[in-house]
Amino acid sequence: MKKKSIVVVVAIILVWVAIIGFFVIKSKQKEKSEEQNIKKYTIPDEKRTFLNGVVEPTKSKVFYKDATKGENYTINKENGEFVSKGALLITYKNEETSNQITVLEDQIKELEKEKNNLNKASNQSIESQLIEKEPVENQIKNTKKELSKLKKQQYSYEYAPFAGIVCISNKEQSGENQSLLKLRSKDLYVKSQVSERELKNISKDQPVEVLILANDKKINGNIDQIVTEPEDQISAVGESTPSMIANYPVTIKLESQEDVVNGYHVQAKVKSDKKELEIPTTAIQSEGDKKYVYLVKHNKLEKRFIQTKGDKGKFTIVSSGLKEKDEIVEKANKDMKEGQEVE
Template sequence: MKKKNLLWGIIIGVIVIISGVFLINYLKNKDLEEVVVDEDPYGIEYYNVPPMDQIFVNGVVTPEESQEFYREESLGVRGDLQVENGQVVKEGTLLYSYTNEVLQKEISQLYNEAARLETDRANTAYKQQLAIDRWYESSEEERGQTLDEITMDFNLYALDSQIQEIYSNIATMEEKVYTEVTAPFEGKVVIPEEKKAEAPLLKLISENFYVSGTINEKDLEKVKVDQVADITVISNGYTTLGKVSFVDTTPTNENSDPYSGASTMSSYPVKLSFNSLERIVNGYHVQATINMEENQVVIPKESIHTEGEIQYVLVNDFGSVVRRVIQTGEETDEGIAVTSGLEAEDEIIVSSQIEVNEGDLLNPEMMEMEMEMDIESVEVLEGE
């Protein structure tokens, strides 16, 4: 009888546990079902930029000048660095120096040799003067030499020539004992963290940047120097203005696939300059847009925001709010003309019932995923 009661107790316990699991899952799903996201919770009014003929340039932010400095054993022993990591230095600033200890020893030996010769010259000059004094004290009959012959015998000119040559060599060698390495241009110092033998001692990177990009052959004849370009940082969507500064007509790659032999389009290097370097960082990947049409886009005045001297609009970029810096032209009854800064089919936010800011997510699915993640995080914390 006791065994039978025990068996029924176990069965009832299992049923209670299973019911509890189902109940927990039901309540969790119910909570998620209550998270309903409207298609447009912000109540946004958009202005869609019409299609335009545009050329896109993919590139990387590159410093105007960059140089690496390596150890040069032939110059001698290197001294301590005279600059710090991240320091901005002017052209001609001392970075570090070398001391050639081998030359120093040779110079020391030459100084000793010069001192010995100067002593010999002093003794020789003294003897010569004694001979000249005796010549003057003796009668003409007793004089066996002329003064010129006496001078030639002691040959002070030869000693003077040797001494002069030694000091000339010393001066030449002293110029090579100390070698100063200075900044060839103004820039920022970058000192690698790892101190490897093959690694550079430091890098000097100018703070002026440009876009190093490429275009394909079908766009080569369309792109001209001084064309205005909208440059967008891919990682954060920030857009600034620039222009084409150089177009190379030498392709960067072959016009066929080396494996299949199929014909491919060649790529040509282009450079674009920035109107402003604000929020531009060395190494950023960017995409530049060049509008080939002269027709200006007129957008609603209320969609334009101002920050200091900068004008910008907020754009729905695949569900995220990004800022596009623009240049504007004349104001008309229809709105304000935009000369650059927009891309074809941009969805410009004109107004919204709820304030939106750069970086906000507008995609309902992405918002729902974030809410689900927040709920799960709360449940984990509550469970702890």
């Protein structure tokens, strides 16, 4: 009888252990299910506008050969030399004018000889000498005037309209459009363009981050100018019916010239002026006068206090406390706790 009672007691204990174990497992499964059912919301990364461009000097001028100034010329500066505004760059010599100068100089020499011979004549009176010398002297005087005028036309000069670097091509050129040299300023900028679809996303003075493709360097800058007259048109990619897209010239001013070389290709990322983020209103909980959300970090909940700035439909505008790509609980409740694990 005693043994039978012991068996009954043990059986009852086992049943209670099984029942308790069942509810414990169910509770854990429920907790795990609740963890798995926590819906997360990732704050979207704001759409960026990217502009491709080329580094160019802010000022540049190509000096072409000017045959009207003469066939012979001398470049007065070296390749790569930095010159100040007003510096002499090219000297032309007009050979036709030079030949005329030589002829006039020979004429003056002959007239001077004739004048000297008249001075040496002893069989003439002083009065007659003066009469004969006068036309010779007048001719010398007029010839010298003409000579002086031609000498001013013998050489022509080209000067630097701005301070910059002289670039002389090594390639031999010929013809009417022969380039003698190019002058470019030391200051550089980015020449780019924006399509009509992206035009609304950019504005003057908007900050940009410029990536130099040649060396992966990043430089800050800003949009200096947007030309509202379209540059060209291209066919829209991926459309069954081709349509034309206008492109508008854009110039970007660089904050630094370091590691930037004329001709480098770059990609500029336009930074948005928008600082506020929008999150679902259901994600926000209150603690007194403060508002907070649960940030999901390393599969755990982290309380993050935020500042809000009004509602926008089912969303609330957040002015501080969160950033793009942050992951938060979309529907928070009072039962959630900081440090709670989530999957």
